[in-house]
Amino acid sequence: MKHIYIIGTGLIGGSLALDFKSALPDCIIYGIDKNEAHLIEAQELGVIDQKATYEDLPNADLVVLAIPVDVAVNELPKVLGKVSDFSVVIDVGSTKQAICKAVDNHPKRRNFLATHPIAGTEFSGPKAAIQNLFKNKTNIICEVEKTASKLQEQVLDLFLKIGMRMRYMNPESHDKHIAYVSHLSHISSFMLGKTVIEKEKNERDIFDMAGSGFESTVRLAKSSPEMWTPIFEQNKQNVVETLEEYIQNLSMFKQMIVEDDFQSVYKAMKDTNYIKQILNGIH
Numbered sequence: 001m002k003h004i005y006i007i008g009t010g011l012i013g014g015s016l017a018l019d020f021k022s023a024l025p026d027c028i029i030y031g032i033d034k035n036e037a038h039l040i041e042a043q044e045l046g047v048i049d050q051k052a053t054y055e056d057l058p059n060a061d062l063v064v065l066a067i068p069v070d071v072a073v074n075e076l077p078k079v080l081g082k083v084s085d086f087s088v089v090i091d092v093g094s095t096k097q098a099i100c101k102a103v104d105n106h107p108k109r110r111n112f113l114a115t116h117p118i119a120g121t122e123f124s125g126p127k128a129a130i131q132n133l134f135k136n137k138t139n140i141i142c143e144v145e146k147t148a149s150k151l152q153e154q155v156l157d158l159f160l161k162i163g164m165r166m167r168y169m170n171p172e173s174h175d176k177h178i179a180y181v182s183h184l185s186h187i188s189s190f191m192l193g194k195t196v197i198e199k200e201k202n203e204r205d206i207f208d209m210a211g212s213g214f215e216s217t218v219r220l221a222k223s224s225p226e227m228w229t230p231i232f233e234q235n236k237q238n239v240v241e242t243l244e245e246y247i248q249n250l251s252m253f254k255q256m257i258v259e260d261d262f263q264s265v266y267k268a269m270k271d272t273n274y275i276k277q278i279l280n281g282i283h
């Protein structure tokens, strides 16, 4: 893994570049980005070693696609068409069915591994790249059996080196379960932010009243719409299904308050406290 190409030098691509460089100090990290300003910034920040183009891809040992999921679906077949038989291409997108389907019959399918590192922040661009973002985090690997075994090994070994644990899933299960947890959280946060902005016209009051409770629940509303719109589009069915249940819960909670049924209000919150055990891994 000497020549590593990162397509998309934002938060995830940039953070992987930093960790790969620490894990493999002799490797050269090349950046490819249609946003020239990002590319320059990534180089100035030392996130990438050199700028590159698609013409250089035959030289790659590893190519990482860290671009919005709609762009990734279009770019992956082209990238696979450029790389050598010995190189491996991975994506890191938040949806897995569309990307796996896009290359299912590609002659270089065995050179591709679908991955989803469950790590991120609400920030974007090369400046947002941070070291150790992936340490002790899970990486969901899809359709591993469709990737050449030697290439799987190389990539999985690199992810282990940067501190990740692997979990294997099929793309359908991935998209369903990620909608329940990650995608719904983002919608909830975006719409919470929207409601507060619309309801509280006085920005000073928002600023002064925002304790860490508001700050933590609205954190994801700072995320990039460029990244999230195509995720919701590609995972529409699962997102809508999850959203319906969430809306039902919100309506039910409202109804309990309207009807002065505070015993049920208490119970709904008490039951939900169980999330603490789940997230602590005790269950």
Ligand SMILES: O=C(O)C(=O)C[C@]1(C(=O)O)C=C[C@@H](O)C=C1
Binding pocket: 093, 094, 117, 118, 119, 120, 121, 122, 123, 181, 182, 183, 185, 220, 223
């Ligand atoms: O923590 C955040 O800010 C994130 O948005 C990270 C997060 C998530 O946990 O939902 C978001 C999308 C990625 O596909 C994986 C992780």
